[in-house]
Amino acid sequence: MQKADIVIIGGGIAGTALAYALDNDGDVVLLEAGDQLGAHATGRSAALYSETYGTLPIRALTVASGPFLRHPPPGFTEGPLLSPRPVLHIARADQMDELTRALISMQALVPSINPLTGPECRTLAPLLREAHIAAGILEPNACDINVERLRTAYRDGARQRGARIVTSAPVTALSRQNGFWQVESPAGTWQARIVVNAAGVLSEQVATLAGVPAIGLQPMRRTVSLIDPPAGLEIGRMPFILDIAGAFFLKPEGGALLFSSADNTPVAPGDALPDEQAAARAIQRVQEACGLEIKGPSQSWAVLRSFVADRNPVIGFDPAAEGFFWLAALGGSAIQTAPALSGFAAGLLRGEETPDRLTGLGFTAAMVAPARLR
Numbered sequence: 001m002q003k004a005d006i007v008i009i010g011g012g013i014a015g016t017a018l019a020y021a022l023d024n025d026g027d028v029v030l031l032e033a034g035d036q037l038g039a040h041a042t043g044r045s046a047a048l049y050s051e052t053y054g055t056l057p058i059r060a061l062t063v064a065s066g067p068f069l070r071h072p073p074p075g076f077t078e079g080p081l082l083s084p085r086p087v088l089h090i091a092r093a094d095q096m097d098e099l100t101r102a103l104i105s106m107q108a109l110v111p112s113i114n115p116l117t118g119p120e121c122r123t124l125a126p127l128l129r130e131a132h133i134a135a136g137i138l139e140p141n142a143c144d145i146n147v148e149r150l151r152t153a154y155r156d157g158a159r160q161r162g163a164r165i166v167t168s169a170p171v172t173a174l175s176r177q178n179g180f181w182q183v184e185s186p187a188g189t190w191q192a193r194i195v196v197n198a199a200g201v202l203s204e205q206v207a208t209l210a211g212v213p214a215i216g217l218q219p220m221r222r223t224v225s226l227i228d229p230p231a232g233l234e235i236g237r238m239p240f241i242l243d244i245a246g247a248f249f250l251k252p253e254g255g256a257l258l259f260s261s262a263d264n265t266p267v268a269p270g271d272a273l274p275d276e277q278a279a280a281r282a283i284q285r286v287q288e289a290c291g292l293e294i295k296g297p298s299q300s301w302a303v304l305r306s307f308v309a310d311r312n313p314v315i316g317f318d319p320a321a322e323g324f325f326w327l328a329a330l331g332g333s334a335i336q337t338a339p340a341l342s343g344f345a346a347g348l349l350r351g352e353e354t355p356d357r358l359t360g361l362g363f364t365a366a367m368v369a370p371a372r373l374r
């Protein structure tokens with residue numbers, strides 16, 4: 001039996017960033033089921049930083065993460081974490097009402113948002129078909145995130161701060177004995193005052209192991225495809241293109257084009273296979289909007305994102321299980337929110353108040369507390 005103060009279960013971006021944020025907070029152990037960190041949702045995201053994405057708490061956590069991502073602490077990484085990738089929300093003529101509504105709500109949040117005419121959209125993204133684009137909205141300060149750099153910086157920083165990271169350590173049993181959690185895995189057994197459930201899409205299963213009531217976590221499948229861009233098309237500076245109704249997105253990714261019909265299909269937890277119909281819908285929508293001739297994606301895969309009913313994250317101690325802390329239901333945003341998310345979670349673990357930089361953005365701890373789901 002090994003001892004720790006806090007055991008974090010799950011080495012995706014959420015668990016790893018928290019291990020880093022827990023500086024001088026005692027003996028921290030992170031247990032990851034796989035043989036490497038970040039191989040699940042974290043390694044397969046669209047890697048975008050967008051301040052208009054998601055519910056109020058997500059937007060607040062995103063905005064509050066901006067300063068860290070733009071100017072990481074000295075020595076945290078060897079290169080920048082963000083690079084410019086404006087988001088262009090596009091609308092057909094029959095989507096203009098939707099565009100106007102979206103513009104009003106986005107401008108209230110992000111003052112740099114501005115409306116564009118159809119020709120202005122095509123100047124930014126010449127592959128868009130004239131007949132398809134009536135107008136757009138530009139989020140000029142959105143960025144690509146270098147996820148690998150961010151993830152490894154958190155991992156290395158956590159180790160430097162004394163956290164022990166153990167891979168190939170799937171947690172198989174959890175029990176509470178004499179005021180401590182006993183955490184069992186094939187890699188060993190740990191005893192700790194606090195366990196943090198950062199197991200991503202498998203968080204509900206981890207709670208079940210501990211006898212903790214469910215929070216209604218629902219894994220949702222998203223199918224993503226990659227194609228080579230047409231010869232001669234310069235895509236390096238192309239914006240992230242997002243249909244205003246969320247029917248598809250398209251972005252440059254390492255010399256290729258990444259796209260999806262942005263499907264959200266409820267599925268059982270576990271590794272999902274790509275949905276061929278969703279991939280076909282994505283091809284059709286990209287072809288309609290861009291006039292690209294896509295004979296078939298060079299590669300398609302599916303990733304699960306997990307949400308609870310209100311689509312807010314679940315962060316905090318479970319009211320029904322002493323020392324059981326949730327860091328879950330992070331949906332489509334745990335990478336762009338990682339700095340503020342992990343800082344807020346570490347503060348809760350220390351018993352601190354919500355920082356002013358979050359409350360000033362309308363965020364409250366109650367919005368993300370597990371108690372709201374019971």
Ligand SMILES: Cc1cc2nc3c(=O)[nH]c(=O)nc-3n(C[C@H](O)[C@H](O)[C@H](O)COP(=O)(O)OP(=O)(O)OC[C@H]3O[C@@H](n4cnc5c(N)ncnc54)[C@H](O)[C@@H]3O)c2cc1C
Nearest residue numbers: 010012013014033042046047048171200303333334335336
């Ligand atoms: C297509 C797509 C696009 C996305 N785009 C963006 C984006 O642009 N920007 C953004 O911020 N976010 C984006 N996301 C969301 C982002 O990827 C997730 O929010 C984030 O990766 C979740 O991190 P996590 O650490 O909670 O989960 P994961 O990365 O899934 O990590 C959980 C870890 O827990 C481990 N685990 C599970 N059970 C156990 C156990 N019993 N014992 C030990 N370990 C266990 C797993 O092996 C896994 O490594 C996107 C997601 C998808 C699918």
